Amino acid sequence: xxxxxxxxxxxxxxxxxxxxxxxxxxxxxxxxxxxxxxxxxxxxxxxxxxxxxxxxxxxxxxxxxxxxxxxxxxxx
Amino acid sequence: xxxxxxxxxxxxxxxxxxxxxxxxxxxxxxxxxxxxxxxxxxxxxxxxxxxxxxxxxxxxxxxxxxxxxxxxxxxxxxxxxxxxxxxxxxxxxxxxxxxxxxxxxxxxxxxxxxxxxxxxxxxxxxxxxxxxxxxxxxxxxxxxxxxxxxxxxxxxxxxxxxxxxxxxxxxxxxxxxxxxxxxxxxxxxxxxxxxxxxxxxxxxxxxxxxx
Numbered sequence: 001x002x003x004x005x006x007x008x009x010x011x012x013x014x015x016x017x018x019x020x021x022x023x024x025x026x027x028x029x030x031x032x033x034x035x036x037x038x039x040x041x042x043x044x045x046x047x048x049x050x051x052x053x054x055x056x057x058x059x060x061x062x063x064x065x066x067x068x069x070x071x072x073x074x075x076x
Numbered sequence: 077x078x079x080x081x082x083x084x085x086x087x088x089x090x091x092x093x094x095x096x097x098x099x100x101x102x103x104x105x106x107x108x109x110x111x112x113x114x115x116x117x118x119x120x121x122x123x124x125x126x127x128x129x130x131x132x133x134x135x136x137x138x139x140x141x142x143x144x145x146x147x148x149x150x151x152x153x154x155x156x157x158x159x160x161x162x163x164x165x166x167x168x169x170x171x172x173x174x175x176x177x178x179x180x181x182x183x184x185x186x187x188x189x190x191x192x193x194x195x196x197x198x199x200x201x202x203x204x205x206x207x208x209x210x211x212x213x214x215x216x217x218x219x220x221x222x223x224x225x226x227x228x229x230x231x232x233x234x235x236x237x238x239x240x241x242x243x244x245x246x247x248x249x250x251x252x253x254x255x256x257x258x259x260x261x262x263x264x265x266x267x268x269x270x271x272x273x274x275x276x277x278x279x280x281x282x283x284x285x286x287x
Binding site for chain 2: 007008012017046049050054055058062064065072
């Protein structure tokens, strides 16, 4: 089946880069195109997986940065 | 309730007016994205911590010297600094190609779901570790777009401008990055966890369409 929207538009949609009007158009198409909806779901799950990779720095690193900011203010 | 949170722009104004707590919120809001971007490039936690400090110190200097461009968005700006510092560091060879995956404190830090049992946590972290490794294997241009878009919060147009390509090229690179990750996850099925599949379907589709 030929998809009714290009993949690039879906990418922009899942990353909230489309204007509201265009978002609504995409959502309208998604409701009538199961294959496109499945592709969109794939993208959203990929986003979720990539979110899981996110890491936090050590607390001490943040403290050093904040201390530097306070010191910089004094010296400025 | 995002609308109740002060915008980055408002926090910057408060910070420049002397409210250090505003900068603490900015740091809290953006450190994870910046740190992940750096770590996925330099692949060494100690180097990444140092570069994260450098990133925000550079930001502090720019902000307090009045050189920050109010027209730009803070998130993409801080990501560009982090990305550039990480790339410079990587090119200088100041990294050891190793990411510790056994430190329990760090492991707990990376998890977003705290109620899972130990086996679930380990399985999840193993999958995340494998995904991190697979991201490293992507072609440089694809990895660059993936990091800038997903962790750096840069729009595809901003990425296109920053890397000197068209928006269609940036979108195409992102597409192939995701396709390649999917292929690699499937190929490396020894690490594949059916509860954490990159590309399962139904529940999320319903959620997104309804939003």
